[in-house]
Amino acid sequence: xxxxxxxxKLQGHEKFALREGWINKALMLLPDNTDAFxxxxxxxxxxxxxxxxxSLRYWMRALGLTNMAGTELSGMGKLVAKYDPxxxxxxxxxxxxxxxxxxxxxxxxxxxxxxxxxADDMEKNEIESILLREVRKYAAETVFSEKSLSNDVDVxxxxxxxxxxxxxxxxxxxxxxxxxxxxxxMDGRYKKIHPNKTQFPEEIVLYELALRMLGEDGxxxxxxxxxxxxxxxxxxxxxxxxxxxxxxxxxxxxxxVDRTAGLDMIYPVQKLDPLIVIEDFYKNNL
Numbered sequence: 026x027x028x029x030x031x032x033x034k035l036q037g038h039e040k041f042a043l044r045e046g047w048i049n050k051a052l053m054l055l056p057d058n059t060d061a062f063x064x065x066x067x068x069x070x071x072x073x074x075x076x077x078x079x080s081l082r083y084w085m086r087a088l089g090l091t092n093m094a095g096t097e098l099s100g101m102g103k104l105v106a107k108y109d110p111x112x113x114x115x116x117x118x119x120x121x122x123x124x125x126x127x128x129x130x131x132x133x134x135x136x137x138x139x140x141x142x143x144a145d146d147m148e149k150n151e152i153e154s155i156l157l158r159e160v161r162k163y164a165a166e167t168v169f170s171e172k173s174l175s176n177d178v179d180v181x182x183x184x185x186x187x188x189x190x191x192x193x194x195x196x197x198x199x200x201x202x203x204x205x206x207x208x209x210x211m212d213g214r215y216k217k218i219h220p221n222k223t224q225f226p227e228e229i230v231l232y233e234l235a236l237r238m239l240g241e242d243g244x245x246x247x248x249x250x251x252x253x254x255x256x257x258x259x260x261x262x263x264x265x266x267x268x269x270x271x272x273x274x275x276x277x278x279x280x281x282v283d284r285t286a287g288l289d290m291i292y293p294v295q296k297l298d299p300l301i302v303i304e305d306f307y308k309n310n311l
Contacts, residue, residue: 033133033164035173037083039076042184042200047073047081048090052098052106055085059096087132089124100300108307112201116306119229122205123236126259133160134177140258144208146216153178186210207261217261228306230256230270231279235297243292246271246282 050071054061061070062082068075085091090102098106101120109117129136134156138144141159144152153175160174184200186208206224209216233256237244249255249267256262271291275282281292 032130033160033167033169034087034131035133035160035169036176037080037087037131038177038180039080039083040176040180041077041080042180043081043084043088043202045199045201047077047084048088048105048112048201049110051081051085052090052102052110055091055096055098055102056106062095087125087128087135088121089128090121093131101303104300104303104307108304108311114307114310115204115224116226116228116310118201118205119225120232120303122202122207123229123233123259127254129163133163134174134181137163138178138181140254144215144217146214148214149178149182152182152215182208182210182215186215219263219266220260222266225260226306227270227273227277228302229260230267231274231297232299232302233259234274234280234291234293235299235302238291238293238297239299243290246284246289246291249291 050073051061054070058064058070061067062078064070067078071078071081073081082095085102086093086095089099090105091098101124105112105117105121112118125132125135126139127136137156137159138152142152142155147155156178157171157174160169184202185205186203204224206218206221209218234244234249237249246268250262250264251257256267257264271280271282274280278294279297281294283290283292
């Protein structure tokens with residue numbers, strides 16, 4: 026079987042994990058300063074070093090908050106800027122995580138980690154070995170630096186596994202994505218963790234359904250949970266947990282879950298639009 030060659034992107038972050046307060050600066054500045062990331066006084070504008078400015082520009086693109094040029098906010102970015110610019114709602118972090126975990130061309134290591142690596146109690150070098158194999162497979166003839174991949178893994182693991190409770194709350198180097206608690210670090214080993222139901226709004230599942238069912242009449246539960254970029258991959262969600270969310274969304278009138286005659290299908294009851302799902306969540310949770 027021939028694997029399709031893809032574009033890959035490694036170490037666009039300049040070795041900086043996303044930090045507290047960075048996204049807010051970009052969300053506030055970009056609407057009136059489309060050249061914010063390229064102007065000579067960018068470091069003064071953002072209040073961070075030149076390499077950090079490059080890093081922030083990368084993160085804004087990799088998380089789906091801007092266009093590829095980094096000159097204007099995307100539809101999702103505009104909604105986050107309008108309703109939750111300080112990322113006070115964990116919902117905002119989940120939708121950004123959703124984007125980067127699927128962003129194979131601009132956040133290749135993130136895609137490979139969440140979709141190709143079952144990090145069940147592994148050391149960093151074991152994770153690197155798996156991701157190196159997968160990137161080689163998908164990059165085909167593209168030449169890339171193994172050191173860049175290693176740096177990516179460092180940033181990814183620090184970005185998700187550092188616990189804010191164990192750090193100085195004033196430490197701005199801690200990534201906001203540590204709040205998702207998707208990766209647990211213990212004794213130098215890493216393990217993916219199932220999402221905490223109390224911190225995982227059902228609208229995230231509705232958002233995922235809206236993304237997957239654009240232009241479709243329905244989707245199989247198997248594909249939605251275990252398919253490429255499915256709930257199990259992107260969020261480490263179990264089938265039981267996913268089924269509970271589907272039933273709740275069914276009861277709320279958004280979808281119809283059909284498990285008769287072994288169909289195991291999900292059908293939209295009303296038109297699902299990803300951006301409308303996002304805006305409705307914010308409006309309902311002001």
